[in-house]
Every structure is written in C-alpha cells, then in structure tokens.
Amino acid sequence: MQIHNWLDAVNSFVRGMPKSFWLVTGLYVFVNIVLVLLATPGANLAQGGDSGSYWNPALALLKYGGFVQLENPSEPNLYRTPLYPLMISGLISVFGESPGAVILVQLIILYVTGLIFRDSVRDWLPGWENLGLALIVLNPNLLGTAHLIQSETLYLFFMCIAYWALLKIVGIDFRWSNALIIGSALAAACLVKPTSQFLVPLLPIALPLIAVVAGARAKWGRLFGQGLLALVLALAIMAPWASKLADTGNGYSLSEHSIRYRFLWDQVVMLEANKHGLSYHEAEKRTTAPGSYHASVIESYGSRWKELSKVEQFAIMESHGYQAILSYPIAVITKVMVRSVAQFMISGGAGNLHNLLGIDTARLNRVWFKTSQQDIGGMLTAFFSKAPLTALAISAVSLGFAVIARLIGLVGFVSMVRRGEYALILVLVGLIGYFVAVHLFHGNSRYRIPVEPAMMFFVLYGLREMSFWWCNWRQRKGTALAK
Template identity: 25%
Template sequence: MDRPDRPTQSLDGQLIQDGGDHRNVWLALVLAAIIGLEGFIVLGPLGIGHMPILGGDGPRYHILAANLLDHGAFSFAYSAPYEPDIFRSLGYPGFLAATYALFGRSTLIVRIAQLIVLWLTGWVLYLLVSRLTRRSVAMTASILCVSYQPFVFTTIFHLPESLATLLTVLMVYLIVLTIQCEQRNLAFAGGAGMMAGIGALVRPSMLLLPALVVAFILGAKLVSPSKRWLKIGAMYVLGIIVCVLPWTTRNYVVSKQFIPLATGSGWSFYVSVQQYRREISYRLLHSDWDLIKKDYVDRHQLAKNEVESILAGRTESEVSASVQQELIVDRGHRVDGLLKLAKTSTSTIVADIPERILHLWSTGNLSLWSSGPYHRTVQVLHFAITSLVLLGLWRSRHLELRWHILLWLVPLYLTVIHIVFHMEPRYSFPGRPFLLVYAAIGLSTLLGIKNLGKAGRGNADDLAHTKGK
C-alpha cells in the first residue's frame, strides 16, 4: 500500500471543497428532489404518513423517547416510578426525543426526518466515493442509495437502521479524509471515532467494528511506518470513548455491572442458536415472533418472582427491580444459548451459514406488503442490483486495495457478527451503501460508459487506470 496522495488543504478547506463544490450542491438538490418524490408517494397516496408507529420495536423506542422528554428518565415504564432500562442504548431513542422536542410527537414528522437522513446518506456517500473513483460513479451510487427501496421503506418504521446507516457512511468518509489529508488529519480521525461511538449507541451490534478500523490503521502503519498512524489510531479510539463512556458509566451506576451499551446480546445470541436449530425460521414469520415474545415474557415473569423473593424484607436496594430482572433474563438467555449450542453439531452450523448469509443480505419484508406484485418487483430489483454488484466487483478488480478494504469493512463485519448473533435483513443495512458503489460501477460498465468522468481526488490508482479499459 503506497502512501496516498494528499491535498495540502486544512480541515475547514477540505470540508468546504467537498460540500460547497457547485456540482456537489446540484447533486444534493437532485437527491432532495428524488427523496421528495418518494416521500410524497409513500406518505401521501399510499397513506402511510399518519399511520400508527410501525416496527416491532417501534413502540418501545417511542416510550423511551417520551420518558426522556417528560421525566428525564431512560425508562420503559408507563407510569412512576420510572425505573431505568438497560435493554436498549441511548442512540435511537435520543434521536426520537430530539425530533419530538423540535417538531412535536408525530409519526409523520419522524418519517420525514428519516427521509432527510436517507438524503444525507446518499449525499455523504457521493462525497466519499468521489474521493475513491470517478465522479460519475459516485453520482450513480448516491442516486442508487436514495432510490433503493428497502432504504426508502425503512424510513416509515420507528427503527434505527436509517440513522445507523448514515453514521456508518459518515465514519468511513472521515476515515478516507484522514488518509488523504495531511494537515489536521487527527481531527478527521477523532470525528470518525465519534461517528463510530454514536453509531454503536444507535446499533449496539456495531460496537466491535472499530476493532477492524484500528486494525486497518495499524496495517497502514506497518506498510508506511510513521508515528502519525499511531496518533491517528489513538484519536479514533478517543473519539469512540468520548461518546460511549458516559453511557457505560450510567449503566454501571444503575446496575453495578460493566455494561458497555445494553444487555440485549444474551437474547440475540439465544435467538441466533434457535435459528441454527430451526426452532425459529430465518424468515422470522409472525409465528416465530410469537414464540420469541412468549419466551421473553415467561422469562421476565420468572425473573420478577426471583427478584421479589430476593428483595423481600429489604427496605431498599442499590439496583432497581427492573434492572435486576433484565440482568437475570440476559444471563439466562446466554446460558441457555450456550447449552443449546453445545447440543448442535458443528456440521449443522457450518451447513447453515450460507443460507444465513443469503437471508441477511436479502430484501426482507421491509414494506407493509410482504407478498404480491410489489414485493415480487422489489425481489426482481434486488436480483438486478446484486448482479450489478458482481459485475462491478469484476470491473473494479484493479482498484487500489486499500479502497476495496474500506468498502468491504462494514459488509464483512456485519456478516461475521450475525453469524454469531441473530439476523434480520435490516441489520445489514449499514453495509449496503458500500455495495451500491460496486453496483454503480457495474451499471456504468453495462451501459458501455468508458469515460466515467473526472477522477476521484487523491486516488493514484483510479478506475481510469484499470486494465481492459
């Protein structure tokens, strides 16, 4: 890996160049027009705008956000006392609370806000890709991103995927700026770390992703020995700590245990093992969710009885009853998951992994219609985009290795983490914008576009220099 070309501009100058270029502004307006049209169709004629809260976890996120605003408590309780919740982390409820505080508690407002988040995701993806390859490829990738139907329809749900996707793309963009900009790149590294930290608060399963980023940075140091790489890695980690540490401290205060983000990992691992054992379908049908919910309610009732017997005769306890219940349930899920895993053959697990990965990266039932012409159309479009991704991979095989690594970092991480923990197709959303980059390259190839526009800034091995051009 050669030392990358770097502009000599400052941090402020670099951001102004990326965000203020008149071509970038025009593209931002085009993306806004596409989002506006999609929002009008989805929220208007389709009648989704004023529907009640959608998404299985949506009502819980709403209650957490409402209690934050009304009582200053991160609690799932419907009435006082508002005992703390440790099953969820602050990120997405905090986003909802901020939206409610600024614009009112309307499901329509949340959906519009998440459409704006999708617009920002497409625009930042363009800024990112334009630094790696041709500008026209970046434009195509951004348009594919804001037009991608699973992304559009996930905005109608009170679920964290839209926000998590934006934060992930922002993190990778800031990493690219860190590599390409000589001056004040420590600020970019710290910013990337903060995006990773906030992203983990939004989607706790992203907590281990920074380990891969740090490995990438240390790998850069091995190839290009310089103390600055250690400083960059340290600033990245510091950015994460600044965002995550306050919440980790809060969790320790309320539970007297080290809980970095939330306690849901035990439940997720247990359901994952159930999926391997085919006790729960990979498609997660309504009947599957009924079994999951029944198990969860039964465990909570047993935990409640256990806590009541423990607290009997005590006047007070350092840890609230609700937190103790969550800890007992999480521990039970983890232990039972390990016991089930011990009874599952290795061959069964290995044989299931390909199907599991296919489900993770499938369309999923992300709209209100899980069957019928619309769903079949989405499946056809998904197949077409997958084909374009494969074509784009072949076309870009000579692109500089470090950029391939950055684009694949998140998709590979999500694939591996959900081999261990339970999977739903929406969990792969933060990694999909990076695959749409390859789809954009594939589409350009399919259309026979040889001159793909002005080369991306700072990339010595641009697509223009690939073999077979």
C-alpha cells in the same frame, strides 16, 4: 446585504450542480410525497420494527426527564441506546406527539446521507457521484425504513460519516481530523445501535493495516497513533452511557443483559427451528420447554433462581447463550449460517413498504413466523401465491434491485482486484463481513442497511467496468463497419 449574498450563494450552487443531481433530488421528493399520501394512517409508528422500545423511552424522557419506564418512573429503562429516543423526544417537544415530524427529519437525514456518499464517490469515481446519490436515496431498502419509526436511518447516517472519513484514509489522506471523525461518528453510531461496538477496539489495528495495504508502509506508525486517538475519543463519548448501565448491574457495556440475552437466544430459536423443521413460534416454545437447555440452566439453580433479580437472571442466561448455540451440530450451524448470509445479501426489504402501505401485512408476518423454517420454498409459495398485485410489484422491485445490485457488485469486485484497489477492497469487504458475522443466523435486509453504501461502491465500480465494455464493443463494431 447579507440576504442578497446568501441568495447569490444559493443561486450559484443551484446553477453549478448538474441536471442529473436535480433529477435525482426531484425524483426523491416525488417518491416520498407519493409514499406519504398512500401510507396507511399511523403505520409509520405501529409498523416500525421495535418502534415502541424507542417511542416510549422518548415519551418518558419528556415526562420524567430520564430514561425510565413510562408506566413506572422508579424503574430505569436502558433497553435501547439513547440517541434515537433523544432525537424523537426533541422533535416531540417542538412539534407534538406525532411521528410525522420524525419521519420528515429521517427523510432529510437519508438525503444528507446520500450527499455524504456522493462526495465519497466523487473522490473515487468522478462523474458517477449523482448515480451514487440515487443508489442511496432511491434504494428500496433505505427508503422504506426511513418512513417508519426505526433507528436504522439515524444509524446509517453516522456510519456513513465514518465511511467517508475512512475512505479518505484509504485514499492516502492521513490527516488527524479523519481519525477524529471516525472515532466520534462510530461512537455516535454505537449510541444509536450498539451493533458496531466491536469495530471500535479494532481502530488501532485497522488504520495502520489500511496504510500498509494502500502502499504507505512508512506511515503505519502515524496511523497507529490516529487509531489509538480515535479509540480513546470513541470510548470517552460512549463512557457516560456505559457507566449508567454499569450502575444498574448490566456491566460496563452499551446494552442491558436482557437485550443481549434475547439476541443470543433468538439465534438458538433459529437453529432449533431449522434442525427440527419447525416454525419460528414452535421453536421459540420448544427452546424454553421443560427438558430444554434453557430450562436445565434454571433448574440447576433450584430455589435460588427466584431470589435473583431480573438483571442477574438475564446475565446468567446470556452467559449460557453461546454454549447453547455450540450445542447444535456443525452441519445445522453451517446450513443456517449460509442461509443467513444469503438473506443478508439479497433480501429486498419490501416488508417495510408493505407495512407502510398496509398491503398484506398480517399474512406476511404469519407466513414467516408460522411456516417451517426448513421449507423456504413453501414459505415463498404461501406468500406469493395469494399476495395482491401491488405486494407482488413492490416485492419484485425490491428483490430485483438487491439481486441485480449484488450481480453488478461482483463485476465491481473483479474490477477493483484488476486495478489493484486492495485497500479499498479490504475496507468494503471487511465492513460487510463484520455485519454479516455479527448478526449470526438472522441476516436480513434490515441488518444490511449500515453497509448499503459499501455495497453500492461495488455496484458503481461494476457499472463503470460495464460501461468500458460497452464503449469498447461500440468502438470495435464501428471499426469493423468502417472496413
């Protein structure tokens, strides 16, 4: 009887969903089957961004029962936050040491993320929800990433849950459950990638501000309390991992000094490359060469430097990272920041698909790392002049999608302004601006992933506005012909 009821429920759901929903779903399944069949064997692990730094901790977790170095279990490995390695280790324990199961789960996660986004779109733009689903699950940037061992798909999932609840608040739904969802989802996202950690302390400010801008000024006190609750919940969820890092001398944080050091000094490398017209690899060597700022910090400690632990050395160099960045001329910093924003906004993410399909992968990496960072035109010419047709086609589709989406998104932004959707603009622009700023001089399509839903909201508003223009034009044309 229970099976019969379950089948009736499934049948009712299938019949109740519009054809456009099943068209998008079918297309998603088809595209992924094609990508799986065409993928280079082993590429999803070998070509994933930082894949080893997630895969090896997962193996060590299974082998030794803790976050330790795979080759040296006496040494802790807290370089990456825990949730993605935990997911990988759980899947390996069930399906064996193959990335295939992880990729399948990531594709399911991406589809569920699309469904969550679809629900938000249905609240704000009824009738456009299935196109919203398509803009997520068929997005080249998200699709390529889901086929590689990278943490971004899981990160996007938790961020999209937080978006969903945040948009409920923007829509004057002030239930406490929304604040609880935001706090827990944002904390989970931080335990996948710590990038969003600075959003957590903003919750008691952001939620009442949203209420005020949305026209519910009298509710700001309630939203302040909800923001505090979300903050406390998020801190409680993140506390065990932060305590583990503190126990190893890395402070009460979500990441080791080593990864924070590398993040800051990668920014220095990019500034150095653009200031002197060097390639990335040349600048990397220059920033640590004798006479450099980096070398002078080490020299200032004399013989004591070698007596410090690795953790202490990374902590010292991390603390000098900001000073190193600010030592560059404002003109250089501004130029590199503008370029980073442009890359963040319009880069297509085709590199992941190239890597997955084994199309011109090595040369693409050489062009990026060995060409002068000042010579963007030369970099593009060096790649596209010798790229095979398949690489050109993938790049054209990915870049075209990003550029067209940004242009339509501008129309959507204007439409929101005209309609007085100021609270929605505050949330979407605020989130996009946060992720632009936090990545400083290394903006790219990979770092845009957590705000793709926010950007697609602008696209949908733009498409709706353009559909109004079209309908009005058709109506005026029909009236003129009738006369």
